Amino acid sequence: MDHQPNDLGAAATVAPVSAPPSTMRAVQHLRYGDAGVLQLAERDVPRPGRGQVLVRVRAAAIDRGTWHVMRGEPWLARLAFGLRRPSRVPVPGRDVAGTVVAVGDGGTRFAVGDEVYGTALGSLAEYAVAPVVRLAPAPSGVAAATLAPIPVSGLTAWQALRDGGRLQPGPRVLVIGASGGVGSFAVQLAHACGAEVVGVCSASKADAVRALGADRVIDRRVPAWWRPLLDADERFDVVLDGGGRLPVRTLRRLVAPRGALVLVGAEGGGPVTGGMGRQLRAVLRGLVSRQRIVMLVARESGADLEGLNGFVERGQLSPYVDRVVDLDGVADAMRALERGEVTGKIVVVP
Numbered sequence: 001m002d003h004q005p006n007d008l009g010a011a012a013t014v015a016p017v018s019a020p021p022s023t024m025r026a027v028q029h030l031r032y033g034d035a036g037v038l039q040l041a042e043r044d045v046p047r048p049g050r051g052q053v054l055v056r057v058r059a060a061a062i063d064r065g066t067w068h069v070m071r072g073e074p075w076l077a078r079l080a081f082g083l084r085r086p087s088r089v090p091v092p093g094r095d096v097a098g099t100v101v102a103v104g105d106g107g108t109r110f111a112v113g114d115e116v117y118g119t120a121l122g123s124l125a126e127y128a129v130a131p132v133v134r135l136a137p138a139p140s141g142v143a144a145a146t147l148a149p150i151p152v153s154g155l156t157a158w159q160a161l162r163d164g165g166r167l168q169p170g171p172r173v174l175v176i177g178a179s180g181g182v183g184s185f186a187v188q189l190a191h192a193c194g195a196e197v198v199g200v201c202s203a204s205k206a207d208a209v210r211a212l213g214a215d216r217v218i219d220r221r222v223p224a225w226w227r228p229l230l231d232a233d234e235r236f237d238v239v240l241d242g243g244g245r246l247p248v249r250t251l252r253r254l255v256a257p258r259g260a261l262v263l264v265g266a267e268g269g270g271p272v273t274g275g276m277g278r279q280l281r282a283v284l285r286g287l288v289s290r291q292r293i294v295m296l297v298a299r300e301s302g303a304d305l306e307g308l309n310g311f312v313e314r315g316q317l318s319p320y321v322d323r324v325v326d327l328d329g330v331a332d333a334m335r336a337l338e339r340g341e342v343t344g345k346i347v348v349v350p
Contacts, residue, residue, distance in 0.1 A: 017113045026125030032072030035334040046129045048104030058144035060123040060348040061095035063181035091122030097144035117147040119300040126350045136305035149319035149345040153181035156298040164262035164294035165238035169194045177242030179205035184320045184344045187212040192316040260292040320344030
């Protein structure tokens with residue numbers, strides 16, 4: 001397929017809503033490991049609890065965050081997933097777009113038949129339960145495959161720029177990891193807000209990042225790629241680090257005196273805390289600096305998603321979709337992600 005934003009077509013006609021079956025196909029992982037732990041299985045359709053709805057999944061999405069859940073890394077994250085095995089999240093996936101087919105107690109915000117998107121519990125399946133507070137109405141006429149990649153990465157990018165970076169019209173924004181799930185949305189949103197955007201990614205993905213709205217692209221594989229910026233005395237109002245590997249002292253030299261460094265990537269580091277230790281140390285340093293240093297913890301918010309609907313409807317925000325797979329293709333897609341072959345996000349259509 002042509003890897004460009006807005007290449008997923010118009011919204012498909014949704015079939016009339018029928019009562020959900022008792023079982024469904026789902027991707028499950030019963031232990032931590034590489035993509036080989038992902039297995040297609042028949043599972044019971046979950047039931048929505050209080051404040052939840054059951055969604056017929058029209059499309060889901062996976063990215064680096066799904067990889068971390070699959071691997072159980074960093075180990076600190078297993079406090080949320082399950083210590084020895086992923087007992088709390090046996091079906092991976094959070095991004096979802098689909099149709100409400102059942103409503104739990106207190107889930108009156110949406111009715112059966114409503115088209116929604118947001119975050120669910122185990123979206124790599126034919127059906128998934130989602131809290132109503134983490135869902136938004138689907139914009140009219142937008143395909144589920146276009147909406148599914150937005151919730152986790154799109155919200156992270158928006159909250160990083162709006163809350164962490166306090167983005168104002170006309171700033172200079174540096175996005176490190178601009179070809180990733182969060183970075184690809186950050187480039188679009190910063191561009192839509194009138195920023196001058198510089199993206200950092202591998203050279204093979206530079207054209208994709210320019211198409212998203214970057215004014216300039218820097219090859220991250222060039223040794224000390226940041227040095228020419230320092231030599232030219234270039235400083236940025238917001239530096240969004242989605243790579244998580246550069247020393248914080250280097251990143252701070254790229255930030256304007258009263259600018260913001262927003263850390264959203266926790267790659268690298270040891271197996272226990274991953275990149276979280278680096279982020280925590282950075283925030284402590286920021287307590288005695290005029291620069292703002294923010295370790296972003298994104299909120300899965302339906303209200304914030306509704307705020308992104310305007311960008312979607314104006315054509316300013318659309319996922320960069322690397323590939324579309326079905327449930328049978330999830331394991332192979334995760335292998336491609338592990339090899340670093342994926343730009344943007346992977347859409348899964350059950």
